[in-house]
Amino acid sequence: MAAVAFIDLLNGPTLGFLSLLTLGPTFASVSGSVRRTALVGGIALALSVPLAAYNHMLGRTQNYVILTTIVAITGASMLASRLRIERERELANVRLVAEAAQRVLLRPVPRQAGNMRIALSYTSAAAEAQIGGDLYEVATTPQGVRLLIGDVQGKGLDAVETAAWVLGAFREAAYDKEELPAVADQMETSIIRHLSGEKFVTAILAEVRHDTVSLINWGHPAPLVLRRDGTVHVAEPPEEAVPIGLTTFEQTRPKPYEVPFADGDQILFYTDGVIEARDGGGAFYPLGERTGLLRSEDPQAALECLRADLLQHVGGPLEDDAAMLLLRR
Template sequence: MAAKTDRKSRALLRSLPFAAIAAVACVDLLAGPRLGFLPLLTLGPTFASVSGSVRRTMAIGALALAVSLPLAYVSELLLTPQNNLTIATIIAVTGASALASRLRIHRERELANVRLVAEAAQRVLLRPVPRRADDLHIGLSYTSAAAEAQIGGDLYEVVTTPAGVRLLIGDVQGKGLDAVEIAAWVLGAFREAAYDEPELSAVGQRLENSLVRHLSGEKFVTAIIAEVHDGEISLLNFGHPAPLVIRHDGHAFFAEPQTECPPLGLVSLSPSPARPSRLPFLDGDQILFYTDGVIEARDPFRNFYPLFERTKVLTDEDPQVALDELRTDLLDHVGGPLGDDVAMLLLRRRCDSGPSDDDGGRAAE
């Protein structure tokens, strides 16, 4: 739907210069020479500079000039000072529009290159997660925001350790390459600490220590670190949106933390250390982790995406298919490009699932 809307917008922009020239010509013929609408033919090259190339802008400017001559002849203004001024105006505006078009294209190329580098860095950092780990079936969805938006700092990771399956999902404050760099620090620290530290709180402390060494100012990272082991899931929440738990009988609730904890990078402001919350996580239960791009997504009427009411979407036996359906539902709700990156991680427990399959990773979208 977003691609279709984008194509329609581009087609409209491409036809707008011709529509403007045609409209001015018709109005000038109907109104006669007294009102002098011919200078408005400069709307053609002006509109062309918004989306067209330099060559196309010059061509439309030439078209506007060509249209002005027979109109001036019909109005008996050809070679008059008034018409000469109109011709000079069309030529000047066409030149200025061509220059503006060139500067716009140069700027667009620079932004595209920056975005390409950031997206490549994100793809390197955000490795495919395993489709199965121990008795967990895993679905992953990562959706980049619109091309006009900056790169976000959403991050995720799933690893199997001696302490159980541990995962991380987070969102870096801010946009651009700085956010990607911070995400790299967090992921690097987690991948080491998840194997080294026996306690989940110690993993969180390692991440905090790493960020404190690297961050400057008031930067921070909201995150959840989780561990699935022995029929329960432990959640260590650092200011991140609470995950959505869906029991095997369909009962759903948000797993709010028992104690509030600031985001990573600001944990030192908390009067007490972060402590994990523990919940039963049994056969058939599932839990959805997500970044704030999900719950902050708005429809054309500015209504937020009702995630809790959409739990019925997550019913397919394959968690990846269920998550893909939720992503489609989210995009349908927005009705256009997303304003922020969206990462979603769905875990479903199946105690009869057999051995883990760490090679069955699926790349983010």
């Protein structure tokens, strides 16, 4: 408004810029309170009087129209400011609920379990969201450390609801069953009852015992095993299996397999949001070529470095949720 007054004085009384004073209360409603918007509108009215006298407009119909316009826009801006503040309060409450849901659904994983150190990275595709269709869990049971990582088909609240169901099935079965295949069977039975239509879930169920990792893979990207000597290989299952929800036939059910896991070794679990992330030219993220970033002494710092490299490769927000779970023995 000061700029409008200065320009008006600079150009002389021939050109009137009084109507531009309405920009004051208009912009005030964007970030200010109702009282502040009203105050700015009052300042606009106060400025319009000497400027009208300078432009020889006092007592003219045009000046009354301008004053009425300032009053009307100030009133509308006050209403807009009140509505904005109410929406901000509602959004703040929704975020509190979302944070509570995140703590229940995706609980913080333990940073150490037995003789292993664990690191986690989760990036939601939605900038406003903290949870999505990717899921993970680590449970220390009498049978050993068991973990789950998965990806629910679809996005939005439906995917979050299905992810909650999958995690609930794992948390119950992981402690009840002694053998890993029994855990997988109970999970499948529970999850399939919940899934409807063409929904499905890709997942890896793992159990760490002694110097091996037992894996059951439902059509999920195979984890990477990083040996202490620097070699890297993909822990592919002996037979391909379909995701949970598509296991109609017995022969499609996944079979457990074991991978050596000695002192100093690492194993990286991840969802397809990592390997399917593309740069501006459409090239996929070369995860296998970036494993050197995981050699840091601190596993969490190493995983954060890998996540930063992933985001730099994409050059913007991810199109799909991306979860990574790193185990170091």
